[in-house]
Amino acid sequence: MKKLGHAFFRQDAIRLARGLIGTVLVRRVGGKEYRARIVETEAYVGTHDLASHSSKGRTKRTEVMFGPAGRAYVYLIYGMYEMFNIVAGRKGTGQAVLIRAAEPLGDWKANLSGPGKLTRALGITSSANGLDLSGSSIFLLHDPGYRPRIRRTRRVGVDYAKEWKDALLRFFDDKSTSVSKRRAV
DNA sequence: GCGTCGATGGCA
DNA sequence: GCCATCGACGCG
Numbered sequence: 001m002k003k004l005g006h007a008f009f010r011q012d013a014i015r016l017a018r019g020l021i022g023t024v025l026v027r028r029v030g031g032k033e034y035r036a037r038i039v040e041t042e043a044y045v046g047t048h049d050l051a052s053h054s055s056k057g058r059t060k061r062t063e064v065m066f067g068p069a070g071r072a073y074v075y076l077i078y079g080m081y082e083m084f085n086i087v088a089g090r091k092g093t094g095q096a097v098l099i100r101a102a103e104p105l106g107d108w109k110a111n112l113s114g115p116g117k118l119t120r121a122l123g124i125t126s127s128a129n130g131l132d133l134s135g136s137s138i139f140l141l142h143d144p145g146y147r148p149r150i151r152r153t154r155r156v157g158v159d160y161a162k163e164w165k166d167a168l169l170r171f172f173d174d175k176s177t178s179v180s181k182r183r184a185v
Numbered sequence: 186g187c188g189t190c191g192a193t194g195g196c197a
Numbered sequence: 198g199c200c201a202t203c204g205a206c207g208c209g
Contacts (some may be wrong), residue, residue: 042201044201052201055197059186059196059197060196061195061196061197075195075196076193076194076195076196077194077195077200077201077202078192078194078200078202078203079192079193079194079195079200080192080193080194080202080203081201081202081203083202086202098201099199114202115201115205116200116202116203117202125203131209132205154206155200156201156202157200157201158201160199160200161201177208184206
């Protein structure tokens with residue numbers, strides 16, 4: 001399996017969100033390595049997307065979204081959950097892909113069916129914000145032997161986003177049982 | 186099975 | 198005063 005690099009992450013958020021389904025997330029922490037197949041993502045397509053944090057403009061929090069693709073954007077939500085995103089697209093466009101669910105691979109067992117559960121289980125915190133994902137502590141692998149069955153729905157929890165709330169920007173692998181529960185179209 | 190609700194903290 | 202969430206609880 002080949003490591004995903006800058007050229008892959010630099011795709012626009014929609015193509016990246018779709019392309020990430022079925023890839024393998026690798027997390028090295030505490031001398032151990034954990035692998036999980038990504039089965040659910042959401043695209044946040046730029047500063048015009050009212051559900052995207054980048055639509056608020058450049059702030060201390062959103063700064064990393066405006067940087068180069070392939071870095072981690074990690075933030076705290078509801079006071080207790082960290083969300084793990086990958087910056088997408090051309091630098092300055094404010095795009096990112098939220099990783100919502102994954103399926104453990106190998107001996108390791110965990111419930112990764114939701115963005116908060118995934119980061120908790122993998123030990124991803126805001127200290128990883130801005131981290132280059134072509135490094136060694138968090139990176140991704142292309143798995144050419146796996147063919148996901150991709151479905152597309154509305155994003156979760158963005159009802160405030162006016163004309164953007166119903167955009168079909170959530171992708172998941174219909175073959176997987178690790179997709180987070182909500183499947184509303 | 187489904188709706189409602191509270192926890193909890195950074196941010197604008 | 199919001200939230201890109203989750204799990205517990207009360208239905209009947």
